[in-house]
Amino acid sequence: MRYYKRYLMERALDEETEEEVLLPPGYTWVTWTEGLIERHAIVLYESFLGTIDAQIVVALGSLGGCRELVQRLASWRGFCPAANWLVVSEEEGRDVGCIQSSLDATGCGVIVNVAVVPNHRGRGLGNALLKQTLKGLHRAGARRVYLEVTASNQTAVQLYRRSGFRCYKTLYREMANSASCSQRQG
Numbered sequence: 273m274r275y276y277k278r279y280l281m282e283r284a285l286d287e288e289t290e291e292e293v294l295l296p297p298g299y300t301w302v303t304w305t306e307g308l309i310e311r312h313a314i315v316l317y318e319s320f321l322g323t324i325d326a327q328i329v330v331a332l333g334s335l336g337g338c339r340e341l342v343q344r345l346a347s348w349r350g351f352c353p354a355a356n357w358l359v360v361s362e363e364e365g366r367d368v369g370c371i372q373s374s375l376d377a378t379g380c381g382v383i384v385n386v387a388v389v390p391n392h393r394g395r396g397l398g399n400a401l402l403k404q405t406l407k408g409l410h411r412a413g414a415r416r417v418y419l420e421v422t423a424s425n426q427t428a429v430q431l432y433r434r435s436g437f438r439c440y441k442t443l444y445r446e447m448a449n450s451a452s453c454s455q456r457q458g
């Protein structure tokens with residue numbers, strides 16, 4: 273059995289997270305509805321293709337697995353529609369980024385996945401998705417938010433650090449049947 277080093281990261285949520293989140297020119301927000309499960313799943317699948325996370329979290333390695341992940345997330349008791357977003361590229365007319373978040377049983381926010389397709393990375397979309405989900409979680413009443421990330425996923429770790437997340441625990445997880453980037457459910 274293989275074990276993977278993962279960081280649990282967290283930060284506080286306050287009024288600053290209420291600011292309007294602007295996307296770079298040419299991109300548009302799409303707010304959550306039930307009918308968007310497939311679109312979220314496709315962005316997840318395309319974004320995680322060939323990544324270490326798709327090996328660790330088996331479901332991320334197939335479109336069917338991604339669909340199940342999003343369906344399951346949408347059925348969690350703490351599912352928070354205002355914290356789940358797609359980003360569309362107006363020029364290409366397709367979805368290029370998504371984020372899924374929820375509230376856990378104690379009312380804390382948990383970021384489950386953030387994903388941007390390869391051709392649209394490095395333009396601030398990941399950062400904007402993160403801010404948008406923090407705003408949704410804060411509005412839903414969360415005052416802290418946490419996530420779990422694979423330690424070797426430096427791009428993601430850096431993204432979270434720059435957004436104020438700090439590592440509070442290091443775990444070694446046996447990941448074969450994990451549900452998502454973040455383990456704990458709402």
Ligand SMILES: CC(C)(COP(=O)(O)OP(=O)(O)OC[C@H]1O[C@@H](n2cnc3c(N)ncnc32)[C@H](O)[C@@H]1OP(=O)(O)O)[C@@H](O)C(=O)NCCC(=O)NCCS
Nearest residue numbers: 385386387388393394395396397398399427428430431453
């Ligand atoms: C992680 C991910 C969402 C970042 O998306 P993104 O749109 O590129 O992020 P941003 O453009 O907002 O970049 C945010 C920060 O990440 C870091 N970053 C972005 N691209 C990077 C790269 N290629 N190498 C190193 N750091 C990078 C930088 O610190 C950047 O800030 P800066 O542009 O001010 O320097 C994207 O790489 C992705 O979807 N990866 C695959 C899925 C994944 O690993 N998700 C996270 C785990 S759940």
